[in-house]
Amino acid sequence: MNEASFQHHLEKYISLTEQEFDFIRTYFTHKKLKRSEYLIQSDQLVNHTYWVKSGLLVSGFTDSKGKEHIIQFAIENCWITDQQAFYNRSKATFNILCLEDSEVLCLSYQKREKLCADVYKMNTFFRKKANDSFVKQQRRLLTYMTSEAKERYNLLMQEYPGLVQRVPKKILAAYMGVTRETLSRFR
Amino acid sequence: MNEASFQHHLEKYISLTEQEFDFIRTYFTHKKLKRSEYLIQSDQLVNHTYWVKSGLLVSGFTDSKGKEHIIQFAIENCWITDQQAFYNRSKATFNILCLEDSEVLCLSYQKREKLCADVYKMNTFFRKKANDSFVKQQRRLLTYMTSEAKERYNLLMQEYPGLVQRVPKKILAAYMGVTRETLSRFR
DNA sequence: TCAAAATAGTGATGTAGATCACATTCGCTC
DNA sequence: GAGCGAATGTGATCTACATCACTATTTTGA
Numbered sequence: 001m002n003e004a005s006f007q008h009h010l011e012k013y014i015s016l017t018e019q020e021f022d023f024i025r026t027y028f029t030h031k032k033l034k035r036s037e038y039l040i041q042s043d044q045l046v047n048h049t050y051w052v053k054s055g056l057l058v059s060g061f062t063d064s065k066g067k068e069h070i071i072q073f074a075i076e077n078c079w080i081t082d083q084q085a086f087y088n089r090s091k092a093t094f095n096i097l098c099l100e101d102s103e104v105l106c107l108s109y110q111k112r113e114k115l116c117a118d119v120y121k122m123n124t125f126f127r128k129k130a131n132d133s134f135v136k137q138q139r140r141l142l143t144y145m146t147s148e149a150k151e152r153y154n155l156l157m158q159e160y161p162g163l164v165q166r167v168p169k170k171i172l173a174a175y176m177g178v179t180r181e182t183l184s185r186f187r
Numbered sequence: 188m189n190e191a192s193f194q195h196h197l198e199k200y201i202s203l204t205e206q207e208f209d210f211i212r213t214y215f216t217h218k219k220l221k222r223s224e225y226l227i228q229s230d231q232l233v234n235h236t237y238w239v240k241s242g243l244l245v246s247g248f249t250d251s252k253g254k255e256h257i258i259q260f261a262i263e264n265c266w267i268t269d270q271q272a273f274y275n276r277s278k279a280t281f282n283i284l285c286l287e288d289s290e291v292l293c294l295s296y297q298k299r300e301k302l303c304a305d306v307y308k309m310n311t312f313f314r315k316k317a318n319d320s321f322v323k324q325q326r327r328l329l330t331y332m333t334s335e336a337k338e339r340y341n342l343l344m345q346e347y348p349g350l351v352q353r354v355p356k357k358i359l360a361a362y363m364g365v366t367r368e369t370l371s372r373f374r
Numbered sequence: 375t376c377a378a379a380a381t382a383g384t385g386a387t388g389t390a391g392a393t394c395a396c397a398t399t400c401g402c403t404c
Numbered sequence: 405g406a407g408c409g410a411a412t413g414t415g416a417t418c419t420a421c422a423t424c425a426c427t428a429t430t431t432t433g434a
Contacts, residue, residue, distance in 0.1 A: 063333045071325070084322045087315075116311065123310045124303065128274075130317035135271045137324055138258070144331045145364050146250045148390070169412065177332050182391055184413055335420070356382065369421055371383055 006051065006105065009077050013128045014121040024122060027115045028105040033098045039080075040096040046085035048106045052078050055102020056166055059094045060174060070175035073160060073167070079129070099167060149178045153186050193238065193292065196264050200315045201308040211309060214302045215292040220285045226267075227283040233272035235293045239265050242289020243353055246281045247361065257362035260347060260354070266316070286354060336365045340373050 007021045016024070028051075033039060039057060040046060052074045059080060060070040071094055074080035082092040086109065107115070116123040143152050153176055157164065164172065173183040194208045203211070215238075220226060226244060227233060239261045246267060247257040258281055261267035269279040273296065294302070303310040330339050340363055344351065351359065360370040 067333070069329070069332050071329075083318065083325065087318050087322060116314070120307065120310070123307070123314060127303070127310060127314035127317060130314060130321060131270065131274050134317060134321045134324060135274060137321060137328065138270065141324065141328050141331065142256070142258075144328065145256050146252075146254070150390095168410095179392060180412075181393080181414080185391090187413095337420095355380090357380095366422060367382075368384080368423080372421095374383095 003053070003105075005077065006053065009051070010122075010125060013125050016121065020119070020121070024115065024119060027111045028107050031104050031106050033102045033104070035098055035101050037098050038095060039098065039102075039104070040082055040092050040094065042092045042095050044092050045090070046082045046092050047089075048108050049079060049081040049083075049086055049112065050074075050104040050106055052076055052080060053103040053105060055098060055104075056100040057096055057098050057102055057104075058167075058171060058175075059096045060171075061094045068170075068174045069177070070171055073163065073175070075160070079133075099171075144177065149176060149182060150186055152176045153183065190240070190292075192264065193240065196238070197312060200312050203308065207306070207308070211302065211306060214298045215294050218291050218293050220289045220291070222285055222288050224285050225282060226285065226289075226291070227269055227279050227281065229279045229282050231279050232277070233269045233279050234276075235295050236266060236268040236270075236273055236299065237261075237291040237293055239263055239267060240290040240292060242285060242291075243287040244283055244285050244289055244291075245354075245358060245362075246283045247358075248281045255357075255361045256364070257358055260350065260362065262347070266320075286358075331364065336363060336369060337373055339363050340370065 003025065006025070007016065010016060010021070010024070031050075033055070039050060040059075042061060054076055057074045057080055058070055059072045059074075059082065060068060062068050072078075072080060080096060082094045082096070084090075085092045085094075089109065112126070116126060143155055147155065156172070156176060169183055170180040173180040176183065190212065193212070194203065197203060197208070197211070218237075220242070226237060227246075229248060241263055244261045244267055245257055246259045246261070246269065247255060249255050259265075259267060267283060269281045269283070271277075272279045272281075276296065299313075303313060330342055334342065343359070343363060356370055357367040360367040363370065
């Protein structure tokens with residue numbers, strides 16, 4: 001199977017020969033999911049992290065007051081899992097749901113640690129990737145601190161153009177931290 | 188100089204012999220700062236990340252409306268820098284200010300990359316540390332999404348007990364994303 | 375050591391967005 | 405392609421917190 005886009009993704013941070021890539025690829029398994037299937041459900045043990053080859057997924061949860069919150073959208077080339085649960089070998093807080101038919105590459109915790117030990121470059125890849133994810137998430141935190149809802153909406157539109165078309169409005173609203181009524185009034 | 192607490196900190200994720208630690212230590216320099224000195228000022232190039240040996244620092248910035256926001260408190264055993272600027276070799280958005288006399292260990296970008304290349308365990312250390320930082324910051328984002336100000340105040344008190352005594356109220360308020368008037372009314 | 379500045383508390387009023395209630399339209403399933 | 409539940413839009417009202425205005429206290433530095 002041709003997974004040039006995955007190799008491209010890795011090469012954003014490290015450079016690889018074909019042989020190295022093929023070897024790395026053996027640590028991953030492949031999975032297809034249908035729209036409205038769950039990749040992870042809350043309270044399950046989380047043993048994998050996923051790289052999205054195609055499709056669209058969201059991670060989210062329902063808080064103690066019954067309100068839904070969206071943590072992350074994942075489109076092509078994104079990684080997704082419940083990180084807290086994955087790194088701490090514990091149970092998921094979040095649900096991860098397919099909004100469209102999707103294909104993902106799966107990497108177990110054990111394989112990931114082994115991959116980092118076996119292939120030095122991949123240790124570096126995950127380190128750099130983690131640093132970038134931190135910065136990206138920090139930017140999102142900043143928008144929560146500095147912007148009002150209307151501005152956050154515009155920022156989301158900039159970051160993922162076309163997402164509005166693909167995602168139910170109530171999920172967009174839950175990502176932005178407003179009610180669907182408020183979001184509706186922005187449009 | 189005895190830096191047992193730094194070795195302890197590293198050993199949260201990796202195990203080291205005395206020799207290994209001493210070698211790693213040579214990549215860092217030492218710096219003392221006085222209260223109200225800046226470690227980083229916005230618009231400066233950021234070439235170092237810092238591990239706090241003692242004292243108390245905050246990173247923050249002033250937004251386009253002139254409102255101040257606090258990103259992070261750093262006490263003993265915390266790392267602090269403007270990560271966006273540090274990883275992207277660019278200029279700081281944040282100021283990092285000493286609220287108390289402080290001592291830090293300094294690691295330049297070049298030395299950090301070299302350290303990761305020279306000492307495999309340190310590549311792993313920074314990878315794991317970055318993953319944990321991501322999760323910790325995600326928890327903070329969640330409190331912004333799910334809790335009201337009063338609850339966020341209680342959560343901050345839990346995470347850093349005693350901080351209220353050490354930090355001006357307007358800085359606490361800016362960390363929590365409320366005005367100092369609102370914070371004052373919680374107490 | 376003393377004046378100026380920064381910090382902190384509190385009341386009155388304004389406002390973004392939540393909540394509730396209901397109408398309309400869209401998209402499945404049989 | 406009829407029928408039913410989910411998704412969406414919109415008005416009326418409510419509320420947490422911001423903003424403004426003023427006073428009291430503490431810190432600082434000349």
